[in-house]
Amino acid sequence: MWEILTAATRSKTGKGKTNVDRFLTLLRVLLIGLLVIGFLAFIAQQINPQNAFAQRVNPDATGLTAAQFKGLLVTGLSQGAMYGLIALGYSMVYGVLGFINFAHGEVFMLGAFSGFITSSKLFEAGAWEANFILSLLLVVLISIIVSTGAAVIMERVAYRPLRGSPRLIPLITSIGVSFFIQNAVILLFGPGAKGYPRLPEWLTEKRSILTFEIEGTKILVLIVAAVSMASLWWFVERTKTGKAMRAVAEDKEIASLMGINVNRTIVTTFAVGGAMAGVAGILWGILFRSVIATSGFLPGIKAFTAAVIGGIGNLGGAMAGGISLGTAESLLPLMILEPLGVNGVSQLRDAIAFLLLILVLLIKPTGLFGEKLSGDDRA
């Protein structure tokens, strides 16, 4: 245990511990200690609400019923699947160009926004209610086109001219692109929230699967996310273009020596990441049925967190990071924070998400599935 706690920052020069090392070790012990105490108190309280230890930590804790737990788990999983889909875009672009595209959250928002526009037009025309499945397919298709287009244009206009510059420069540019898109959307469509049209009842009603009572929308989200991730995996691992993408991610010069068109491969990477974000945008629309110009910000940051937790540059890691982040922020407030006596825990989802990020960075900075990357400092 101590090994894990101290290994990550052990000084490489062998000069012994600095005060920073000691502080970080303390932080690790403190965070893990809190998590363990909270979780133990939760378990104790679940077994016996009158348990002395649980009473001592937080006498007001109510615990979770099985139904509540299952509900939170499913909510977390569906939210996490969405984070995972967005995280893929961060991770793929990082893998190929070595910088974080902070405007990727806006690509997701544009997907959700175009979904709102298409679905409300279809609703006005009566098609949304007459033929829901076909309408939804059309909505998804258009949102994929919009998001893919946005990502590709972004690469061409904002990032390609900066190729070869230190990687801080495209990073800061991406923050600028993010502001630009948010404000362009406010200018075009106004700052207010836009509501998706009503979903048919057969989709929203709860269904019973393996003793879980799940809303149909969440089932849809989970299925769509799983299919998208599987097809992305197939694309990257099994197709010639996917192989070229992995080659470009590792060594652009040698990739071009193989005859691979590096620019086109980079565009493909942006396009595929954009398509995934477009799908995620529609899933957001189905889950929350509302979108505003700033909708991309928090999910974007969370997805970035998920990508880092999973190990940035690693696609399996992005998916796993997204799902674990979604589940953790749904379950942990009630499983760890409440037993510890924190107030208003249901509003602390975001805090849990970023706490998790800090924890991962403290203990395994390369992420759960990450590998050490080269010291190459160019974009």
Added chain:
Amino acid sequence: MSEDTRTPLLEFRDINTHYGAVHILKDVNLAIYPGELVCLLGGNASGKSTTLKTLLGMVTPTTGDVVLDGEVVTNQPTSYRVERGITMVPENRRLFKRLSVKENLELGAYLRKDKDGMASDMERIFEMFPRVKERLNQKSGTLSGGEQQMVAMGRALMSRPRVLLMDEPSMGLAPALVQTNFELIQQIHADGVAIFMVEQNANMALSIADRGWVLQTGRVVLDDTADALLVHPELRASYLGDAGGH
């Protein structure tokens, strides 16, 4: 061989290359004929790497032409030249370490469409390097240095090159492997592939080459047969060292 009337496979015509204001290659003329094994010798910063990059189209010369089998390709991209039969085994091998050996070989044939030809070429590579076949599904980063060298050569051969450029093939290899490596180069050469080798190890390179050039601060200072270069007094003094036998 200098009286050759055949069309060179690969040619440099009065090449001048600049990096910004720095003049790297100065009026360089080179010609490689089909089936030849030639070497370019030179110390650090003599312009060897720039020569290779110019041949491959990763650097565009300021003046002069690169000619591939009679066709001027000076302004053509790398992929165009690779498709027409020129490729390189880079210095330090530079395999795609996270990709499997098989994927590395397949990437070598990235521009090819003839599935059958690719399959038979892969079989030939397995015959040449049986070890490669054993490691086929392993990530290439987990291979030993010698095995990686085999994969790097196999990857280059998968594009079915007519001329193979080799950048410092003995660099970063254990001394025992250097000898094996030069034997592999001769084996590939015996298969009919022209080889253009850039080397610091002049003795070893000249012992297997037909002809050679010596590059010094971007200028070709010597151009002769390998046998003549091996006994050339100036070259012996500066590169081969007095004790350098062959």
